[in-house]
Amino acid sequence: MTTDFSSLLSHRGRLGHPWSTVTPPPPGTISFGGGIPDPSTLPLAALAHAAERVLAEEGIEALQYGGSLGDVYLREELAARYGLRYGVPLSPDQVMITTGSSQALDALCAALLDPGDVVLTEEPTFTGSLWTFRAHGARLLPMPLDRGGLDVDALEERLGALRREGVQPKLIYTTPDFQNPTATCLAAERRQRLVELAAEHGCLVMEDTAYEEVRIDAAPLPT
Numbered sequence: 001m002t003t004d005f006s007s008l009l010s011h012r013g014r015l016g017h018p019w020s021t022v023t024p025p026p027p028g029t030i031s032f033g034g035g036i037p038d039p040s041t042l043p044l045a046a047l048a049h050a051a052e053r054v055l056a057e058e059g060i061e062a063l064q065y066g067g068s069l070g071d072v073y074l075r076e077e078l079a080a081r082y083g084l085r086y087g088v089p090l091s092p093d094q095v096m097i098t099t100g101s102s103q104a105l106d107a108l109c110a111a112l113l114d115p116g117d118v119v120l121t122e123e124p125t126f127t128g129s130l131w132t133f134r135a136h137g138a139r140l141l142p143m144p145l146d147r148g149g150l151d152v153d154a155l156e157e158r159l160g161a162l163r164r165e166g167v168q169p170k171l172i173y174t175t176p177d178f179q180n181p182t183a184t185c186l187a188a189e190r191r192q193r194l195v196e197l198a199a200e201h202g203c204l205v206m207e208d209t210a211y212e213e214v215r216i217d218a219a220p221l222p223t
Contacts, residue, residue, distance in 0.1 A: 069092075069093075069095070069096045070095070070096060070098075071097065072092055075092035075095040075097065076092045078092075079091055079092050079094065085220075086223055101210050105129055105206075106132050106136075108206060109136040113138050115136070116137060116138075116139055117139065118138070118141060118167055118168070118170060118171075119133050119169070119172075119173055120141050120169055120172045121141070121143065122142070122143055122145055122174055122175065123144060124145075125173070125179070125181075126208070129173065129208065138170075143155055145179070145182055145184060146184075148184065148190060149184040149185060149186035149187065150176070150186055152190045155172070156193075159197055159200075168202065170203055171203060172197075172205050175207075176209065176221070177211050177215070178212075178214060185221065187221075191222060209223065
C-alpha cells in the first residue's frame, strides 16, 4: 500500500524544486542548463592525492564536523585572494564557505528578508534564485535588461516610484558578469550607477558573480 503524504506538504514543499522534473539529456549533449564544467578539466588526480594526504595527516579528525563558516585555512586563503583582487582588506571572519551559490543565497535571504519584503530582480534571471526568494516570501519586482545588462535608468525610475509609494525595497539582485541566461556583462559605468542608486535608496545589492572568472580576453570589471 502506498501512502500519499502530499496533503502534509508545506506551501514551500508544494512549489517543488525548479529542476525536479527535468529529464536528463541524451549522452553526448552539451547542456547549458546549469553551471556544469567540462569533466575533462576537473583535477581528479590532484584531488585524490589531496584527500589521501589529508586523511594520512589528520586521520579521523578530517571526517568530523568543522566550523559553521567553513574551514578557517580555506577562508584565510580566500580572504587574501579576494582582498588582493579587489583592493579591499578582508578577514577570514568575512568569508563563509557554502556548497554553492544556492545555499549562499538561501542563507542571505534567511538573514535579511521578512515576508513581503521587496526584491528587485533582473528579468530574465536564474530561476533557482527566484524560487529561493519566493520561498522566503519576497515580493519580486522584475527589472528589464538590454545588451548592456541591467537597465539602470529603468531601475532609477522604479526606485523613485517605490519611494513615492512609501515602499522600502530590501534588495537588488543582479548577475553582472555573463548574466544567466542572457550572458550580458554590466558595463563599469552602470555598476557605479547601480551602487549609487542602492546607497541613495537605502537597499542592498546582492551580486551573484559565479561566472566572473571565466572571462578570457578582457580585463575584469570591478565588483
